[in-house]
Amino acid sequence: MRAVTLRDVARLAEVSTATASKALNGRPDVNAATRARVLAAASRLSFSPNAVARSLSAGRTGTVGLLTSDLEGRFSLPILMGAEDAFGAEQTSVFLCDARGDAIREQHHLRALLSRQVDGLIVVGARPDSRPSLGARLSVPVVYAYSPSENPADLSLVCDNVGGGRLAVDHLRTAGCTRIAHITGEPDYSAAQDRARGAQERLAEESLGLVTGRVWFGAWTEGWGRGATRRLLQEGEPVDAIFAGSDQIARGVLDALQEAQLRVPEDVAVIGFDNWEAIARESRPALTTVDMRLESLGRRAAQALAAAIDGRPESGVVVNGCRVVQRGSTAPVA
Amino acid sequence: MRAVTLRDVARLAEVSTATASKALNGRPDVNAATRARVLAAASRLSFSPNAVARSLSAGRTGTVGLLTSDLEGRFSLPILMGAEDAFGAEQTSVFLCDARGDAIREQHHLRALLSRQVDGLIVVGARPDSRPSLGARLSVPVVYAYSPSENPADLSLVCDNVGGGRLAVDHLRTAGCTRIAHITGEPDYSAAQDRARGAQERLAEESLGLVTGRVWFGAWTEGWGRGATRRLLQEGEPVDAIFAGSDQIARGVLDALQEAQLRVPEDVAVIGFDNWEAIARESRPALTTVDMRLESLGRRAAQALAAAIDGRPESGVVVNGCRVVQRGSTAPVA
DNA sequence: TTGTACGCGTTATCAC
């Protein structure tokens, strides 16, 4: 059975396809009675316009490409969800492409998306570090999310890792902690560097510094969180709070503190980063943590892309703020 | 700057658009010299065919809809990735839509996808329980993955939870365990029921039963894993293995065993379910677990959909097997 | 207010 087309509707309503089109699209220049007839016919045939044909003549598809580099990661997902719901479902549909971190595959996907005439692209990186630009010669606007583009002429939306580090320390200071240590992930991640910097800046504002005077860089794992905490405690300097660079690290920190018979948050407060709920809510005590508000990042990316498509492009790096989610591992304000 | 079209290529190569089209699409009925001229022209203009126009005349878009119900879940993602790479990127693109578990939103997305003329649909549910069919009146083929459709005339691909339960017990038996307990999630999940059934069937084959004679249903959380394990140990019956219905539950089990000074796997072996790497690899000891092979499920869904699009539809429920991933929480075969 | 006719970019059919 062939699909119902505008011609079928027009025929049934005994008008031309032009009139039928106008009536269905709510154009003013059509008689009320005629419009009613057309609408009735359309609904009787349960007519659904062919978006492909419409796109061809309109030169716009109402379609956007989402090029991600690691779907496994828990970071690209919330961004993707935020983007998806900022584009009203009825308006814009999203092509999802995962390049698996492979530049060749990325090129393939890019070609496919462009030939499908997407109206724009969102590029979501796997790490917060900057990535090569897709180039300015593209026929459609591009917005970079999470990983900024190396080219400042592009528009990039990123998480405020420096601000997140500040927030973490701020929260611990408000809870009365003064002897704060920072255990975090691999030093070649800009996220690790930025969070550490934010934390130190905030401490410096009160003429404080990190306990032991250093940042404990290592790996983004529980194992590192445990190991670093043990060594930290061995050094013997008193500590009343640990800021962990990720929730997984924080989990290891909690384990090692328990092992050492230290109570959380009474003896040592702990704050994580990521608000990875599966980890943060299930740990004992539940983990206070910094949330990067990734859905918000995704929504803003979608809005910026829509603006660019409408001819209002932006550029530069836009920073999206974090927030603290308070749970049991830090004391409520006394 | 207008996009380069076939006409531009034809003009430059001094042939008609018909000939240009044939040359570019590798049709046999075109002179070698002419073809070379066309290809040269196309590459000089870096011509890229407009897939939308092609779709309109071909009646096929090379596009598929992926309707998921919960993107947050870690289950839909691997399926999605498997599906994505089974469709060669260049061939088929995937529209991703998340209904957030809302039937209305699902209808909206469905309408949008159909009007965009997708060639087929994959529906990924949030839970392994069966879900309402989208209906047989759709103009394109549909494959259900993870959650089967209630309608047996549809094609559904699901995980073999019964088989997974059997595998878990089988693995523990091979490791020499005989006194096996099963702690799992909410009883109204078919996954919980099926895994428990598989485990019990496998035990029955050796005239064994579960320790304490019951399945410990509860919640899919670490907290439940801890609590249930404590109560299990309090009951005093000796136990040499615990099969947990999920990796999160298993993690709680490990905690409670450690608390009780029991060694894993020497005193009690533990096996989980899901192979959620962030949990399983980081626990102490690393967790042996049952993997549902979701990427494989996604790949098969994509293949079945491609077959249906080519006019070879299937129906019924197809079960995709699990596998055991051995880590430290069960003893290697002695 | 309504209808005719054309264009969007490509592929397929059929003459030449």
Added chain:
DNA sequence: GTGATAACGCGTACAA
């Protein structure tokens, strides 16, 4: 081997 020409389904000048 090659080239007019007609689809594909819709929107929209422009004429009536």
